[in-house]
Amino acid sequence: MHSMYLSSSLPMPSSATSPRPIQCEAIEVGFAALSLKHPLAATSAESDATTLTDELLNLVLVHTIRSTRGKHNHARLGQLLVAAPAQQCPDLLSAVLTQAWWLDLDAASRNGAGGQATVHALDRLMTLARRGVWTLQYSRRGLAVAAKRADVPVLGWWYRQRTNPEIVAGSVFSFVDLTLDDMVQSMHEHVAEAAVYEALHWFFVQHFQVDMAMVADHESFASASRGRTVNRQQAQRLIRTAAMRGFETVLRGIALKIASPGVAAMGVDNWVRIVAGGHVKCADMVWTYAPIPESLGRRSRDTLVGLTHAAFASGSSHMICWCANQFPAFTSANNVRHFGSSVAICAYIAGVAQCLTAASVGGHLGLVQELIRDLRASGNVDYLKDHDIAADEIIKLGHLEVVEWWDMHGKEFNIDLELQQAKYTMTLVVRAGNLPMFNWWWATTASTFGDDDDAQLLTKLISEAAKNGHVEMVNHLVAIAKQQTTSKTDFLTQAIYGLVQAATESGNVAVLDWWLESENRMANQPVVVTVPPKLEWLKTASRLGHVRVLQWWLTVNSSEVSAWVPELVTAATCADQASTICFLLGERGPLDSESDLAVEAGQVWAGFLAGISETKVQTMRGEVLALLLQRWPHVLRGHSRAGQVKQRLEQLSLVGLARYWTRMFPEFE
Structure with missing residues (x-):
């Protein structure tokens, strides 16, 4: 029997460069096998002429493919996948479908190295699709991830396929354009501003046919886009997010050009988020263009209080001063001048305890100490006393130096760290794996x-x-x-x-x-706790695709867990966990295992498909259906939905596998 290797769930290159060559002896043997393929077997899909050498080389290629892992080089693996015509190499096709099921357009977009390297992998998959040995699976997830990464080469590749008849034909591929909200997601990731700007520029060229570098303001944008506009919510979301991230170029070059001041003007809630970002230049740029409307509280004391709390949470004393400058009616009044600094004045207006808490929750110990110094210097230290600092949020966020400082110095001002939900907060600390914080907390709480x-x-x-x-x-x-x-x-x-x-x-x-x-x-030791495996635990692991856990238990307790393999496969199948099915079937032997199943556990496996709901064949993912077909063709033949198998394979664009099914069971033609 061929050995069964555990495959990664998805390819995960570790850098933006091209993946390193495959370091695997089996792969090198496979490439040697390619050069020795019999000419007839390699070039003719109709010819039945094969040699013993061809059969042996096919086995080598099958073993090679099954020895690969998701982290391997896409391009070299692709060369193996197109080694021979699918019609003459059903074993090779089966190996592809079982071991490399993760190779689809979405996976390449989501997990590729990015840029031209990912485009090359996508082109390779298109080559496989043209040969009829692969499906063009598409769920838009890959495209959405490319948008989050601001990966313009990959975005451009997807958009070029909109007019590609090889993709748009059939029901598998249903392309949906990106929205501006999709593009804004790139600013929530760790993406540089230059990449975000390039991606947004690309988006407006694609969807509005407007080069934003040639647009001066919102009026010229409306003219260049022929009246097509961005709706208020999308425009405000773009402006707010760019300001929060401190992306001045995006604000100046795109965000503030697509909306009039009336459309761009936002309420207090949005401004609280902008101020909490701590980027003074961006906040000032947006405020100058479109401040909070008078009707929404532009000159309200409550607005100043909300923005001040956000400014303390940002940790920026410059942002606090900026807030003070926008509300001179309150911050320059005679009754607050004796506080001296803008930091102390704003804290007095917004509440010293609330401002200390906001800065502490943000982990800004320096700002806490600055406020205390300013209050001392102005002779207003009494405003510090007799407060409680809500410690739960500080601890949840892991700011150990802040809670330790308050624990040591808070008594000077009669300030207590108040734990309102001690057990719940401790649970979150453990969930985060913050051992130093747990040790401090356990010592003070246990x-x-x-x-x-x-x-x-x-x-x-x-x-x-x-x-x-x-x-x-x-x-x-x-x-x-x-x-x-x-x-x-x-x-x-x-x-x-x-x-x-x-x-x-x-x-x-x-x-x-x-x-x-x-x-x-x-x-x-006198007290030893031995825990045997539980079927329900392993069923859950199978449903969630935790292959390494299943492998671990089979190593530790093989006899007991092996008896549960049929039930675990059923659980994995119902959850569409193809990699889990691959691994579990490997425990029973790959490819040529059907005869063994009949002898070893035929009575267990015979009812396997019957345990799957009658409608499952119609909704099952392509790679899972391919696995079942490859493993149990005769059992599948007897299933009450067998007549729909070919139809489902064709719907999934698994053309080669559909032909394989027809050759085996012509009665379902």
Whole structure:
């Protein structure tokens, strides 16, 4: 039997450069096999002339493809996929469909290296589609990700395909244009301003036929676009997001050109978000063009208070001063001049406690200290006293230096760190894997819990840490749990069971490795917790595609887990988890396994398809249906929906596989 290798769920190149060549002996053997292919077998789809050498080389190619992983070079793998006509190499086609199912247009767009490297991979997939051995799967996710990345070469490739008859024909590909909101998403990612500007410029050329570099203002934009406009919400979203990110070029060159001041004018909620970004130049640019309308509170004290809180949250004293300058009626009044600085004046107007909290939640300890210095210098230190700082948000966001500073210096002003939701906040700290924050918090909070509370809380926290894969946190929490005065055996058993279940269902093999090593170290200890695998845990892992967890349990407890493989395959099939199905079927032997199934576990597998709902064949993803066809053609033939299989394959553009089905079972022609 051919060996079955675990494939990555998707190709993930690690940099923007071309992927490194495949480092795998099997791949090099496969390329050698290409050069030895028999001329008739390699060039004629109709000829039946084959040699023993051809058959052996086909097996080499099958093994080569099945030895690849998602991280391998797209171009070199593509050369293997077009090695021989699909009609003469059903095994090769089957290997492609099982091992390289992730190679589709969406995957290449989402996970490619970007730029021309991704365009090259997309072109390679188009070549495969022309040969009829691959489907052009499209769900728009790949295009949306390219927009988020501001990847203009990939965006341009997709838009060029709109007029490509090879793509637009059939029901698989239904192209939907991008919207301005899709493009704005690039400013929520870690994308440079230059790339965002280029992508937005491309968008307006494509959708409005307007070169924004040639547009002076909103009136000339309306003229150049022949009256087509951007709606108010989209325009405001673009302006707000650019200002929040500090993208002056995008604001000046595009955002403030597409909308009139009346359309661009935003309310207080949008301005709070702009000010919280902390970019004074951008805020001033937008305010000068379109300030808050009078009717929405431009001169209101409440507006100043809201913007001041946002400015303190930004951590920028310059932004606080900018807010003060926009509301001179309040910040220059005689009753506030004795506070001296704009920082102290705005804090007094907006509430010192609220401003201290906003700066603390943002992690801006320097601004907290600046406000305290200003109040001391102006003789207004009493305004600092007798406040509570809401510590939950500070702790959730991981600002340890801030809570430690308040813990040490707050008593000077009779300021307390107030924990309103201690247990919930601790759960979030553990979820984030912030061990230093947890240690500080546990030291100040644990004494308030009783033993029963400790046990329940620690059990929950251990599961939370395991679920999120924080091995160091798991180790620390289990050590604390062992020190508790509650009934240790029952408590530890419950905690460890929860740990193993959470790690299994969430796919965290590192936590399972830690547990196994810990169990081995504790073998001679009086209290040892042994956790057997549970079918429901592994079903959940199968439904969620956690292949490495399944592989781990099959290694640790092969005899018990192997007996569950049919049920796990069923769970994975119902969830359309093709990579999970690939792996689990490999445990029973690939490609030539049908005869073995009949002998080894025929009674178990015979009812496999019957367990899938009657309508599943009509809704199943192409790669999953291909797997079932390749593994159980005769069982599938007896299914009540067998007559619809070819139709479904053709709908999915799996032309080669549809022909393969027809050759095997001509009665379904």
